Amino acid sequence: AQSVAQPEDQVNVAEGNPLTVKCTYSVSGNPYLFWYVQYPNRGLQFLLKYITGDNLVKGSYGFEAEFNKSQTSFHLKKPSALVSDSALYFCAVRDSSGGGADGLTFGKGTHLIIQP
Amino acid sequence: DTAVSQTPKYLVTQMGNDKSIKCEQNLGHDTMYWYKQDSKKFLKIMFSYNNKELIINETVPNRFSPKSPDKAHLNLHINSLELGDSAVYFCASSQTSGRASEQYFGPGTRLTVT
Numbered sequence: 001a002q003s004v005a006q007p008e009d010q011v012n013v014a015e016g017n018p019l020t021v022k023c024t025y026s027v028s029g030n031p032y033l034f035w036y037v038q039y040p041n042r043g044l045q046f047l048l049k050y051i052t053g054d055n056l057v058k059g060s061y062g063f064e065a066e067f068n069k070s071q072t073s074f075h076l077k078k079p080s081a082l083v084s085d086s087a088l089y090f091c092a093v094r095d096s097s098g099g100g101a102d103g104l105t106f107g108k109g110t111h112l113i114i115q116p
Numbered sequence: 117d118t119a120v121s122q123t124p125k126y127l128v129t130q131m132g133n134d135k136s137i138k139c140e141q142n143l144g145h146d147t148m149y150w151y152k153q154d155s156k157k158f159l160k161i162m163f164s165y166n167n168k169e170l171i172i173n174e175t176v177p178n179r180f181s182p183k184s185p186d187k188a189h190l191n192l193h194i195n196s197l198e199l200g201d202s203a204v205y206f207c208a209s210s211q212t213s214g215r216a217s218e219q220y221f222g223p224g225t226r227l228t229v230t
Binding site: 032044051090094105108109 | 157158216219223
């Protein structure tokens with residue numbers, strides 16, 4: 001079985017400071033990893049994904065994430081936070097093996113609050 | 117143009133009723149999904165469906181059933197609604213030619229059962 005852990009319910013960062021939202025995962029095979037953002041009363045928006053290759057993945061709105069196989073982590077980062085980054089962030093995983101159209105396994109989400 | 121759309125956006129109904137939520141995607145994807153987001157914002161897969169197979173999360177009650185009239189639509193039917201069914205339901209789609217494909221989500225349907 002696959003699982004995702006987001007250890008922080010909430011992360012508070014001052015505007016302009018770097019931010020990190022943590023994610024660790026567990027899969028039996030190789031992972032495909034995703035980050036999504038959810039604004040209030042909206043659906044989930046795709047930010048970025050890791051499939052293979054370079055461990056540093058760049059995505060939308062200046063976000064990036066670093067894949068660390070030894071630590072089974074995929075932390076989301078941004079060098080300089082904006083107030084508009086305040087939202088709920090989800091990490092998700094899918095095992096690269098297996099067939100069929102199975103869904104993503106999500107973490108419980110982390111509220112990111114950027115203070116002006 | 118909206119990539120993944122759902123109707124209705126809000127649905128308020130009484131216990132015991134039967135209701136449906138519609139989902140349409142115009143991305144040309146071959147796989148669609150239904151997720152449930154509970155009051156604590158936890159997201160869980162309910163169904164995955166393409167023209168070859170339906171994968172059902174074993175925890176989903178059989179009162180829930182997906183119906184796909186064509187590749188662009190996956191509707192969710194719920195029979196004998198219960199209070200615990202209150203949640204936000206998200207439809208999503210992806211192209212499963214690669215398991216690495218990201219999923220695109222609809223705006224959600226907030227179901228309230230009274």
